[in-house]
Amino acid sequence: MTDLPVRAAEGGPLSLEEMAALIALEEEKACQQLYQAAYAVKSRYVGRQVYLRGLIEYANICARNCLYCGIRRDNRKIRRFTLSLEEILQAAGLAHLYGYGSVVLQGGERSDAGAVDFIEEAVGRIHGQYPDLGITLSCGEQDISVYRRWKAAGAARYLLRIETSSRELFYRIHPAENDFDARLQALKDLRTAGYQVGSGVMIGLPGQTALDLARDVMFFRDMDLDMIGMGPWIPQHDAPLADETPETPEKAARRFQLGLNMIAVVRLVLKDVNIAAATALQALRPADGRELGLLAGANVIMPNVGDVVHREDYQLYDGKPDLDENAENIRQALNDSVARIGESIATFVPGTPRHYLERTENRPSLSEL
Numbered sequence: 001m002t003d004l005p006v007r008a009a010e011g012g013p014l015s016l017e018e019m020a021a022l023i024a025l026e027e028e029k030a031c032q033q034l035y036q037a038a039y040a041v042k043s044r045y046v047g048r049q050v051y052l053r054g055l056i057e058y059a060n061i062c063a064r065n066c067l068y069c070g071i072r073r074d075n076r077k078i079r080r081f082t083l084s085l086e087e088i089l090q091a092a093g094l095a096h097l098y099g100y101g102s103v104v105l106q107g108g109e110r111s112d113a114g115a116v117d118f119i120e121e122a123v124g125r126i127h128g129q130y131p132d133l134g135i136t137l138s139c140g141e142q143d144i145s146v147y148r149r150w151k152a153a154g155a156a157r158y159l160l161r162i163e164t165s166s167r168e169l170f171y172r173i174h175p176a177e178n179d180f181d182a183r184l185q186a187l188k189d190l191r192t193a194g195y196q197v198g199s200g201v202m203i204g205l206p207g208q209t210a211l212d213l214a215r216d217v218m219f220f221r222d223m224d225l226d227m228i229g230m231g232p233w234i235p236q237h238d239a240p241l242a243d244e245t246p247e248t249p250e251k252a253a254r255r256f257q258l259g260l261n262m263i264a265v266v267r268l269v270l271k272d273v274n275i276a277a278a279t280a281l282q283a284l285r286p287a288d289g290r291e292l293g294l295l296a297g298a299n300v301i302m303p304n305v306g307d308v309v310h311r312e313d314y315q316l317y318d319g320k321p322d323l324d325e326n327a328e329n330i331r332q333a334l335n336d337s338v339a340r341i342g343e344s345i346a347t348f349v350p351g352t353p354r355h356y357l358e359r360t361e362n363r364p365s366l367s368e369l
Helices: 003-009 016-023 028-045 085-097 113-129 144-153 167-173 180-192 210-222 249-270 279-284 289-295 308-313 327-340 354-359
Strands: 049-059 102-107 134-138 157-159 196-199 344-346
Touching: 003 016, 003 028, 003 249, 016 210, 016 249, 028 249, 049 085, 049 327, 085 102, 085 113, 085 327, 102 113, 102 157, 113 134, 113 144, 144 180, 167 180, 180 196, 210 249, 249 279, 249 289, 279 289, 289 327, 327 344
Parallel strands: 049 102, 049 344, 102 134, 134 157, 157 196
Antiparallel strands: none
């Protein structure tokens, strides 16, 4: 087992079963060998700079009813909100002021005309005022014509999580109205529309196996994704999936470890993609969760730049961190924590995935990313 990470770091292929074995690792020494190998690959392919994406949670109104999510349509226990265009622009301005290379507009999934027009205008206003600020969208499944409109307005990246590449597991965690094939088609449409495309999964779902997670890694590879946004599943007390299995500290710790293992295996296999150290890692280990994600192979963090007044209303899972921390305090804490692990924050650069640039034949040096 101990030679698998080294072999992969040196360019050797991993079989599906070998990926699953690495993902399932529990012994501390073996896990550290995995993370060290993945970090070496990260250092070689994308460098030791951390890209920051200023997260703007613009609305918690959602047309979907996913069984794991705190802002699902049928949750009547939360206050619904939508930021104004001025509030969105103000948050983007903070991201620009702090040197973030890009922002992420994330909200509940809606495809009605009003929601589509709203995002188009928000993207256009951000791009018009801050043309050097990259814009990522995470706004769910849409028609390809909508993706093209948002791209024309100034968006460059799109994150559409599949949550699991297992068709069986997908339908266990989503109501029947969700369509696995529609999700796949949406990812393909995003590529056709010219986006830098990202997806991701939840790690440690009830009934999920290491082999399922290994197949997720293969899915990322086969879809030729540029960005990976994944993290440990954390139960949300108002969501039906939380009722399936009682939570314990031991289960949470294991999901955290699986999250790090997945980051490392994805880095070993995909090498030059951008991988986020998910906020869920920080939720499970507030002191050093994201930093350990970086040391396992991640290179992106998405700190919140929205107003604190709405953060409690946008809890996709329990234990979300930084609910009462303003953007300036979050930025300073990130500076300190990233420096402590020997990395640096890349400022005023969009952090375009090297994989995207390689695929589009614009091969950069690390200093140009």
